[in-house]
Amino acid sequence: MGASPAVGKAVSVFPWFCSVKSFSVSTQTLQRLPMYLAYLRTLPATESRVSASSIASALNLNDVQVRKDLAAVSSSGRPKVGYPIEVLRDELESFLGYHNVDSAIIVGAGHLGRALLNYGGFKTYGLEILAAFDANEELAGQEGGRILHLSKLSDMCARLHPRIGIITVPAEAAQQVCNLMVKCGIEAIWNFAPVHLRVDEKIFVTNENMAVHLAVISNYLRASMRADKLPNTFD
Numbered sequence: 062m063g064a065s066p067a068v069g070k071a072v073s074v075f076p077w078f079c080s081v082k083s084f085s086v087s088t089q090t091l092q093r094l095p096m097y098l099a100y101l102r103t104l105p106a107t108e109s110r111v112s113a114s115s116i117a118s119a120l121n122l123n124d125v126q127v128r129k130d131l132a133a134v135s136s137s138g139r140p141k142v143g144y145p146i147e148v149l150r151d152e153l154e155s156f157l158g159y160h161n162v163d164s165a166i167i168v169g170a171g172h173l174g175r176a177l178l179n180y181g182g183f184k185t186y187g188l189e190i191l192a193a194f195d196a197n198e199e200l201a202g203q204e205g206g207r208i209l210h211l212s213k214l215s216d217m218c219a220r221l222h223p224r225i226g227i228i229t230v231p232a233e234a235a236q237q238v239c240n241l242m243v244k245c246g247i248e249a250i251w252n253f254a255p256v257h258l259r260v261d262e263k264i265f266v267t268n269e270n271m272a273v274h275l276a277v278i279s280n281y282l283r284a285s286m287r288a289d290k291l292p293n294t295f296d
């Protein structure tokens with residue numbers, strides 16, 4: 062890359078398929094907004110309004126925090142009346158950028174890359190995955206022709222201008238793939254490789270580190286087991 066390898070904007074778990082205006086709220090709020098939207102989508106059509114407290118109760122969250130989060134993105138709420146569900150849902154989708162369709166490519170057509178390639182739910186969030194690329198020539202043409210050889214990446218990027226690159230290659234290949242994506246015009250990278258990527262400051266990187274989530278789960282289970290072993294002093 063021509064510029065020095067500065068550390069770009071990077072976060073851990075982050076709904077970054079969102080509009081620029083989303084950065085006016087905290088990362089923690091952005092992480093909760095998709096949860097609210099997912100809950101609203103489960104409500105029956107017969108219900109027309111919802112309160113922040115009912116959302117908080119359903120998701121086991123603090124109702125004051127939910128009110129603050131919704132106030133940052135919506136002006137449709139009224140005291141003791143709540144929010145019109147359809148309007149709030151539309152406000153959340155708009156704020157998160159789900160009304161804008163962004164295209165993405167995947168590099169790494171192994172099990173994880175294929176799973177992401179075939180996941181239809183991304184369209185709900187305004188994301189269209191164009192194709193997956195891999196250095197293994199034997200994989201080219203698979204998945205209905207949606208897996209291409211890595212040598213075709215620059216051509217597709219030049220023609221279709223995807224803005225998002227998803228990395229699902231082994232750690233040792235991730236930085237090289239990242240560099241190639243940036244060279245091809247990719248602006249934001251969703252990195253599934255367990256490695257820290259170095260990019261220019263203008264490139265946004267979000268890391269999906271499964272080891273971090275596993276560590277949290279393991280720590281919880283160990284703490285739970287220790288609590289179960291504590292003597293009950295009230296017996």
